[in-house]
Amino acid sequence: xxxxxxxxxxxxxxxxxxxxxxxxxxxxxxxxxxxxxxxxxxxxxxxxxxxxxxxxxxxxxxxxxxxxxxxxxxxxxxxxxxxxxxxxxxxxxxxxxxxxxxxxxxxxxxxxxxxxxxxxxxxxxxxxxxxxxxxxxxxxxxxxxxxxxxxxxxxxxxxxxxxxxxxxxxxxxxxxxxxxxxxxxxxxxxxxxxxxx
Amino acid sequence: xxxxxxxxxxxxxxxxxxxxxxxxxxxxxxxxxxxxxxxxxxxxxxxxxxxxxxxxxxxxxxxxxxxxxxxxxxxxxxxxxxxxxxxxxxxxxxxxxxxxxxxxxxxxxxxxxxxxxxxxxxxxxxxxxxxxxxxxxxxxxxxxxxxxxxxxxxxxxxxxxxxxxxxxxxxxxxxxxxxxxxxxxxxxxxxxxxxxxxxxxxxxxxxxxxxxxxxxxxxxxxxxxxxxxxxxxxxxxxxxxxxxxxxxxxxxxxxxxx
Numbered sequence: 001x002x003x004x005x006x007x008x009x010x011x012x013x014x015x016x017x018x019x020x021x022x023x024x025x026x027x028x029x030x031x032x033x034x035x036x037x038x039x040x041x042x043x044x045x046x047x048x049x050x051x052x053x054x055x056x057x058x059x060x061x062x063x064x065x066x067x068x069x070x071x072x073x074x075x076x077x078x079x080x081x082x083x084x085x086x087x088x089x090x091x092x093x094x095x096x097x098x099x100x101x102x103x104x105x106x107x108x109x110x111x112x113x114x115x116x117x118x119x120x121x122x123x124x125x126x127x128x129x130x131x132x133x134x135x136x137x138x139x140x141x142x143x144x145x146x147x148x149x150x151x152x153x154x155x156x157x158x159x160x161x162x163x164x165x166x167x168x169x170x171x172x173x174x175x176x177x178x179x180x181x182x183x184x185x186x187x188x189x190x191x192x193x194x195x196x197x
Numbered sequence: 198x199x200x201x202x203x204x205x206x207x208x209x210x211x212x213x214x215x216x217x218x219x220x221x222x223x224x225x226x227x228x229x230x231x232x233x234x235x236x237x238x239x240x241x242x243x244x245x246x247x248x249x250x251x252x253x254x255x256x257x258x259x260x261x262x263x264x265x266x267x268x269x270x271x272x273x274x275x276x277x278x279x280x281x282x283x284x285x286x287x288x289x290x291x292x293x294x295x296x297x298x299x300x301x302x303x304x305x306x307x308x309x310x311x312x313x314x315x316x317x318x319x320x321x322x323x324x325x326x327x328x329x330x331x332x333x334x335x336x337x338x339x340x341x342x343x344x345x346x347x348x349x350x351x352x353x354x355x356x357x358x359x360x361x362x363x364x365x366x367x368x369x370x371x372x373x374x375x376x377x378x379x380x381x382x383x384x385x386x387x388x389x390x391x392x393x394x395x396x397x398x399x400x401x402x403x404x405x406x407x408x409x410x411x412x413x414x415x416x417x418x419x420x421x422x423x424x425x426x427x428x429x430x431x432x433x434x435x436x437x438x439x440x441x442x443x444x445x446x447x448x449x450x451x452x453x454x455x
Binding site: 038050060089106184 | 204207209211213215217218238239241242243244245246247248249250251252253254255257258259265266270273274275276278360444445446
């Protein structure tokens with residue numbers, strides 16, 4: 001089960017159970033137009049893709065729409081994936097996060113997000129439809145190991161889709177401090193999770 | 198040249214979390230990444246860490262989504278592999294730009310010049326046949342600027358291709374402070390939205406004009422003045438009428454110095 005920790009350096013992002021390598025292989029097949037490989041890939045990544053987008057956007061209908069765009073993008077652009085530059089999971093999640101952030105930073109959304117910030121910090125993350133509890137537990141434990149500012153700034157930036165300027169404003173901290181706190185926090189998270197990069 | 202500042206290194210974390218909303222700052226950092234192997238490795242580890250955060254947020258997707266996506270997939274053509282492109286939407290490569298890019302740029306330049314001349318001629322004929330003196334004057338002025346641009350000693354061309362297939366060719370001269378922008382294969386926009394061009398520079402970010410709404414086929418190249426050293430060319434989608442500052446993530450960003 002705990003393959004991530006035993007993995008030799010440089011093999012991939014270190015998702016549990018060797019999932020990353022499977023995804024790399026699947027995505028390579030998808031790049032060649034293999035629709036059945038895409039269906040398998042869908043089953044493995046639709047949860048994280050939708051979950052991440054939903055976390056950032058909150059609104060279920062918008063999240064579904066953006067998730068559909070992202071998953072279709074994965075199909076369309078699969079040939080642009082280069083395993084030498086990073087794992088398939090990261091390639092896909094990067095697309096998902098950017099799309100969600102683009103949506104949230106669009107003009108129309110600007111007004112709403114003023115209200116979201118307070119909700120975001122106060123909210124308890126437990127959601128009934130959440131899957132993958134093991135990975136969730138690990139990440140939560142590593143997040144708990146951070147200082148409050150590190151944890152809050154990473155959470156606001158990644159799950160909240162806020163820019164670091166906005167995070168600085170929300171937490172009342174200087175830009176320079178936010179940059180270093182996020183960096184230090186991510187390094188601690190990386191080491192805590194056993195990411196091999 | 199981008200000035201190397203030690204504090205650039207501290208942007209690795211916020212970059213990996215997509216938390217840099219200033220396009221110029223992001224572009225500067227991406228340039229830095231190409232030269233700083235240590236930063237690139239750090240960003241990669243952080244991106245992989247962010248992926249773990251994403252998986253921890255996993256949540257069952259609505260059941261109807263699967264059918265919709267698979268149906269769309271069956272009807273959607275895939276992009277061909279990237280053969281020659283110095284930029285990418287994916288995470289940064291710490292690889293120096295290959296020399297081949299210059300050959301490609303030279304080829305682009307020839308194409309761009311031919312394109313510009315053809316379009317200018319077409320425009321001239323059109324206007325000669327049907328319209329008033331002042332319009333003709335405008336066309337002549339434009340033509341002169343284009344001629345000055347194309348004959349400048351430092352004229353260069355860059356072609357940029359996005360993963361979604363949008364191809365933008367920019368021909369520019371810093372000595373003449375002008376730039377000819379030719380976007381092709383622009384996706385249509387919803388009503389009330391428009392493509393806006395930008396010059397993003399160390400002094401300030403200024404609008405470089407709007408593309409005419411709804412006429413993206415056979416669009417004449419847009420002539421932009423006031424280009425200075427250090428500028429980055431960008432294109433965003435904005436509300437009709439344009440905005441003072443970019444409000445969305447640029448579809449295209451081209452550094453005119455490198």
